[in-house]
Amino acid sequence: MTVRVMLVSPAMNAALREARFDGDGPLDRAGEQRARAAAGTTPTAGRYASGPSERCLRTAEALGLAVRHEPDLADWDLGRWRGLRLDEVAGREPEAVAEWLGDPVAAPHGGESLRDLTTRVGGWLAAQADAEGSVLAVAGPSVVRAAVVHGLALPTAAFWRLDVAPLSLTELSGRSGRWNVRLGQQLTARDS
Template structure:
């Protein structure tokens, strides 16, 4: 049975503007306004989900989506690095950052490794095939990136080569373990 998973990245918040690892903060005023302006620009779906992060839930609400929170879609757990910038961490923990950027099994921050994120999101994605239909999801950029990596059977290191802009739509359609990708469509009304 074919399933279409439409992944929407959330609007901007302070962490994204300041290039910090997300700290579960809310949308800023500009992000909320942009999401509201994009309401109505999304295709319809049979089901709507949101990652539990405040930024994702607020984006879903601003887009007018009746999205239920889905714990499996939680963002990448970066442990004690949450709320910090990569620049700060590179100065304070250069070896840890180097390991994190080069080894998908590394989790020097005490959170989830990149391989762990891939296993979690890949398992969720594969579990959707049985239900089929159209699913629209608001999820953090890291979740969208790793879903693409998993769906296309790319090496995990490809994660670092993908960018997901705020308020863009990435579509995966799959059947029998094969996925196709349509990526990065901006939400415009």
């Protein structure tokens, strides 16, 4: 059975603009305006979901989507680094940051390792493969990247080489164990 999983990355907010870990919080004005302008441009799906973060939920709302909250689509848990900027953490804990970036099982922040994130998101993706039709989910960039890594059976380190822009659509189609990926379609306002 083939399923289509469409992942929309949330709109911009202040924490993301500042490159803070766990960029949750309300959308900034520009992010909300872009999401509202893109309402109606998302593909139709049989099911709609969202990560539980405020950023994901507000993006879904601005896009006009009625979503079900999915705990497995939560952003990467970065423990005590939450809310801090990478440059702040690197200045205080350079060895910990190097370990985190170089070892997929390291979690010096006390949260989830990269491997744990990829396993969690991979479990959600596999569960979608058991369902018919399609699902569209608003999920943070770390979740989208982890889904691509898992879906294509890439080395975990490939996670660091993937960029996910705000309000972009990534599609995985296929079934558990055999996925095809279409990356980075930008959601934009329809021409009037």
